[in-house]
Amino acid sequence: MKRMIRCSGAAVLLALAGCTATTTAVAPKPEDADKVVGYFRKKVNLPASAAPKVTDLKASPIPGAGQGVIEVGNQKQPFLLSSDGRYAVFGSVEDLTVNPFEAVMKKISLTGRAIKGPETAKVTIVEYSDFQCPYCARGYQTVENEVLKEYGDKVRFVYKHFPLNFHPWAELGAVAVECARQQNEPAYWKLYSAFFDHQRDVNPQNLKEKSHEYMAGTNIDKAQFDDCLDNKKTADLVKADQQEGTSVGVNGTPAFIINGRLLSGAQPAAAFKAIIDDELASQK
Incomplete structure (x- = not known):
């Protein structure tokens, strides 16, 4: 069709x-x-x-x-x-006075989210991902070890959730990191990294225990975290991320929206660089 x-x-x-x-x-x-x-x-x-x-x-x-x-x-x-x-x-009617990339970014909410990088950064990278997806783990390595290190304060990075229903603990992992964020951002980012770094060690049965282990030293109140996780108090946020992702063209993971431009899959750093450099050049 x-x-x-x-x-x-x-x-x-x-x-x-x-x-x-x-x-x-x-x-x-x-x-x-x-x-x-x-x-x-x-x-x-x-x-x-x-x-x-x-x-x-x-x-x-x-x-x-x-x-x-x-x-x-x-x-x-x-x-x-x-x-x-x-x-x-x-076909659809397009308003040529509207920048399509800006229109995409307007659909994305950054309110109350954990963000790496300054608000003044000229490039915003929003990732929609799944903690249990092996391609997402590769994307994580590329973003963290290459893209963010190369561009520093020129970019800011936001992680959003798009757990796939055939991954047993992906949704629970998303709920867990958002439960951590409710207490402090360092715990959020530490758990985010650990889930990708130790992807094969986590399962639905040990996720809570592993979360405690991975967040060691972040001053997390474990009882508060457990209550949030057990009752899935952040599940609505995870669902909202998925709906938002679908609205901007995401249909698989990982997917990155870079200043409104969609980059799908575990792409090499060069693919990010091509878009980021073009965006930076266009804003001079």
Whole structure:
């Protein structure tokens, strides 16, 4: 169904040509919307059993065009329609006055999070990761031992949670580090590092005991930590991180958002460097 989200430059030009009769945006007529569905069914070769429907008919931000959404099962395809009902563009409407990278960063909340690096840093790296994922452990080594050391106070780093449901202790580990953060950040970062450094030594049964061991010397109140962990008091934050990650394009781990740019997978330091250097150069 990936074909559903493609549109051609020719179609865009035709749509604009069809909009010249009026500068007022109007909602598509139901009969014109039916024509869109009929065309779309043929264009993507929908099976006879498919039952596409049109929703959210309204005026478009583009003068002279209306818009709507074709729904096929759980998938949605936005479309634009010229005022005369002749031309359609399949795809989302993009506001060219908006920086897409800035739009991504606005979806990410940094409030109350543990952050490495100064607030004045020109580059912000947000990682969505899973403590039990082996590729995430590789990403951790790259970020901590190469990227952050090379760029120092030019970057700031935020770790967010995206535990995968087939990793038995990943979610509990995420809950644990956030329980630690509620008491102090040194405990948070120490536990964060230990979970990656000792990934193979941790399991659901010993996670609490291992957490105590890894946070030694951080003045953690163990009873308070245990209560938080046992009752999963930070689980909502972990879930919010996952939802946020999905909203900015994360679909696997590790994933990094660097000033709004998505970098997926356990990439080498050179991949980070290419983006960071470009961002730093663009801000001079």
